Amino acid sequence: MAETHSLQDLRQAAVASKVFVQRDYTSGTICKFQTKFPAELESRIDKQQFEETIQTLNNLYADAEKLGGRSYLEGCLACLTAYTIFLCMETHYEKVLKKIAKYIQEQNEKIYAPLGLLLTDPIERGLRVVEITIFEDRSIGSR
Amino acid sequence: MITRKVTRKWEKLPGKNTFCCDGRVMMGRQKGVFYLTLFLIVGTCSLFFAFECPYLAVHLSPAIPVFAVLLFVFVMAMLLRTSFSDPGVLPRALQEEANFIEMEIEAANGNVMAGQRPPPRIKNVQINNQIVKLKYCYTCKIFRPPRASHCSICDNCVDRFDHHCPWVGNCVGKRNYRYFYLFTLSLSLLTIYIFTFNIVHVVLREYRNIFEHVVSLTPHCTVLEVLVCFFTLWSVVGLTGFHTYLISLNQTTNEDIKGSWSGKNRVQNPYSHKNIIKNCCEVLCSPTYPSVLDRRGVMLEDLSSPTSSDASAASTHKSSNPVSQTTKSSAPLIPNEHTPDEAKPGIGAGTQKSTSSPKEEKPPSPTSPNAVAPAVIKESSH
Numbered sequence: 134m135a136e137t138h139s140l141q142d143l144r145q146a147a148v149a150s151k152v153f154v155q156r157d158y159t160s161g162t163i164c165k166f167q168t169k170f171p172a173e174l175e176s177r178i179d180k181q182q183f184e185e186t187i188q189t190l191n192n193l194y195a196d197a198e199k200l201g202g203r204s205y206l207e208g209c210l211a212c213l214t215a216y217t218i219f220l221c222m223e224t225h226y227e228k229v230l231k232k233i234a235k236y237i238q239e240q241n242e243k244i245y246a247p248l249g250l251l252l253t254d255p256i257e258r259g260l261r262v263v264e265i266t267i268f269e270d271r272s273i274g275s276r
Numbered sequence: 277m278i279t280r281k282v283t284r285k286w287e288k289l290p291g292k293n294t295f296c297c298d299g300r301v302m303m304g305r306q307k308g309v310f311y312l313t314l315f316l317i318v319g320t321c322s323l324f325f326a327f328e329c330p331y332l333a334v335h336l337s338p339a340i341p342v343f344a345v346l347l348f349v350f351v352m353a354m355l356l357r358t359s360f361s362d363p364g365v366l367p368r369a370l371q372e373e374a375n376f377i378e379m380e381i382e383a384a385n386g387n388v389m390a391g392q393r394p395p396p397r398i399k400n401v402q403i404n405n406q407i408v409k410l411k412y413c414y415t416c417k418i419f420r421p422p423r424a425s426h427c428s429i430c431d432n433c434v435d436r437f438d439h440h441c442p443w444v445g446n447c448v449g450k451r452n453y454r455y456f457y458l459f460t461l462s463l464s465l466l467t468i469y470i471f472t473f474n475i476v477h478v479v480l481r482e483y484r485n486i487f488e489h490v491v492s493l494t495p496h497c498t499v500l501e502v503l504v505c506f507f508t509l510w511s512v513v514g515l516t517g518f519h520t521y522l523i524s525l526n527q528t529t530n531e532d533i534k535g536s537w538s539g540k541n542r543v544q545n546p547y548s549h550k551n552i553i554k555n556c557c558e559v560l561c562s563p564t565y566p567s568v569l570d571r572r573g574v575m576l577e578d579l580s581s582p583t584s585s586d587a588s589a590a591s592t593h594k595s596s597n598p599v600s601q602t603t604k605s606s607a608p609l610i611p612n613e614h615t616p617d618e619a620k621p622g623i624g625a626g627t628q629k630s631t632s633s634p635k636e637e638k639p640p641s642p643t644s645p646n647a648v649a650p651a652v653i654k655e656s657s658h
Contacts, residue, residue: 151372158401158408161547162422162436165593200562208561212458216355224564259367261418 197229310445354459361447364435404546
């Protein structure tokens, strides 16, 4: 019987290695991560699942950085108030970052922790990489 | 018993920045010229409000000092915002990330013969049909994102690095470029405004004196203000014009100086939308980028444990993302006992590998002359 890990169990587990998913700059300087499946995760997780997670993250970041009517309005309004409005209001980007943090926690609880993996929010690494910690798999059966 | 003292992350940040107000304010290292800027602006405006405004309010219109006050407040807000905010500093790579990148580089370069220089660490990326080279930063141990550059004065890699401005005492980068631009623009307007009304004031007084046959000496303050405004005009208005030109082309001062997109060899700016309005909108009205340096996050530091280089692994993110806590064991630590992380071979090997792997020490920043040059060019030609 395969032993599944929960997020709590991972705290006591030993770290085997870490994989870093780099940024994808082919569309410019917007925040986007490479969807290429790292070789180290081949035995741990489904390629489809991984790509879906990264793609959702990319979509969320794209929404945060989108240039459109909303961002222009926010920018102009902020300029008129000499940017003091940000002392009381949250920017759109910050709201999306909170969404992303929630999404990552959800993904960790439901999908990654049971497989002995852990996603780190890219904001903790300066939006440079998605760090995936691979824990030693103590389960007797595969996965 | 373990005594835990609350340390905030800004206290442990590498780089040569100055922090104030418990991490809320972030500035560059040298602040002398910034104080001069403050003194000149506040001093000149004070003289204007004290000596010119009473006369002009009575003889022309009370709207004149009101508008001057609004403009002055806007200038100060923009200056303080530029000087005190994070310009877009990229945090340095932690040990594991640095090792991972090193392994990738070594895999890409293959075997280097002893005595031969290893090839330069460059990654090529294609952006909008242009090949852009990403350089490796030896100080921060990362491949710099496109448009990022390392500032030698602040010793940080800054995203969309424009230049290091001594007048505001900080780098100008992605996060504070629009505040910098609005500062120069509003300062130009304020300078022109004060200059104009000084002239008007002098003319009015002399005009009235001719009729009233009263000899009055133009206050020395007016002359002083005119002098300050005259010299400021040439530099600040020129600078505003220069940055307006850069914004319309979606270029940074750094790229302009290096001639990155000068057009030779058919290289074009891949970031430009080829439309002036769109470029301006992107630079000035794009979503406000958050700071990725968590300056005010609390670090849970155990005073008795040996100081590890990976201190931030033990920290808790201020918005309490529980994911970050699980990389270190949450079991209470007994003094002098190694933390589980340090006992693990995975991370332990990582720290040992960094000392044994041959790393070529190159001079820290090829852009260091550029970091200073824009400021110098700004002073001399503008």
